[in-house]
Amino acid sequence: MSVLTHGTGSFFGGNSTFADVMLPRTTNTYMHEYNQIAQTASYLNTPERMWAAWYAYIGNDVLATGIMSFMMHEIVYFGRCIPWLIVDRIKALRKYKIQTHKVPTAQEQWDCAKLVLLSHFTVELPQIWFFHPMAQYFGMAHTVPFPPLYKIIYQIAIFFVFEDAWHYWSHRALHWGPLYKNIHKIHHQYSAPFGLAAEYASPIEVMFLGIGTVSAPILWCAITQDLHVLTMYIWIVLRLFQAIDAHSGFDFPWSLHKFVPMWAGADWHDTHHEKFIGNYSSSFRWWDLMMDTQSGPEAAKKRRERKLAKAAKSA
Template structure:
């Protein structure tokens, strides 16, 4: 709740005229208590999870040949019933686990210093905070993910997430309830260490969920804007982790690829791609053609499971 009765008081306190965005924020949040603004995050999580996978669902159900070439595991076809069941299972976990966790985490949000008042952060401030959040979450979740692939972690917790060896968008948060809580720690660590405005806190969780849905989509779309992000793993990269399943000791990172490279946990993935490329080149040579390039230039259709 803002400590101003009207816009004039807010402008007097800041010593300047409010921006358009700040006026909108004042009109929306002035009379709302801070805990209610924090609870908005629950609505955003449900809304994004319910809508962001829909384009991939329509692509999957359309069976369009033009789009099908971008499907990573082309032999696996998910039905509408499969997707609906996954959605219901995840929503049940949201209601039973994520919702109550968000409700009871408000005191921690206040303790970290995440603010709700004026002024709003600048675009650059939000941008650099988001970069920090992604880097912190990516590094810490990498190690948590590796622990979940220990014998005990996989058998007791992580096996549920790997029920989808060919993942789809709705399966991004499909996991054991304890895994959702465990992986919530790396996601919250960035905002806790570098607290900002509640609007950037919302945006961080929205972007993180959209990213998780993309890498679980099962489609490596060549026109995705994430192709321009340095060291970004993407759907093809994470799909290999699910494709191998329990035996996977590769591609643990959630967003970027540098951790897997630095700690040598991408060797299986790179070896798999090089084998596929070699088989393709042998086939092309037998047909009187030769393909130039390395495995780094392969497209998604080159990476389909056999």
């Protein structure tokens, strides 16, 4: 931890905020803050200097985290969706499309994008805005230097497992009659999903399923008091990638599920949209396999065979 101080507060780490401990500013520019930090904390790497300079430049931790979180979410979400929009228009790649007879039109994608944007600004933005106070309450760090890479990796691995369990049972519950009709049906408007449709859902569903994404890190932090906002950001980015890719509608020879055992992938979730039932998991396949809720003709065939074998045995 740094020992650079201003007044009585520690500039890096501790309980003080960046705004409280920042050295006096002679000009209100981001580059001024960056250069000042580079001179006084040369042991920090470039990303750490950029991070600290951002908080110092904004001068308000809640505002700094809120702006950075929302911009990150929008850039990552739509930035990841754009390649899939292009892939949808390349006929040479059409052979990798899972439901080849269902290609989303430009109008469908535009209508989807409008609802997703509306949801981002009306539902997700308020939640993102209150993230920093909640994170601070549970002891989540936002200071520099950043945690080591190994810690980031194993914590995110835990988050993936936790979120997948939450998503399975929550998603399965949303397919119960009244909940499906009044909440989840919106998400199933597209029986052949595409990237933009990953967050095409009712506000209630966005909040309900989002709890799994946010509560895993918060619970971990509350128990261990050992989590950094950067780890949270990387987790959110990877979770967005997973959700968008699962809705892409394409299964390539290099798709992740062909190299990572039990990874769900687009083929798993595409079948869920096509059949409207089963394959409830988000990232992994094990919950569906354990609970016998796989979707698709092969899974249905195996269930019939088990049922016939059981009937023959009891006869």
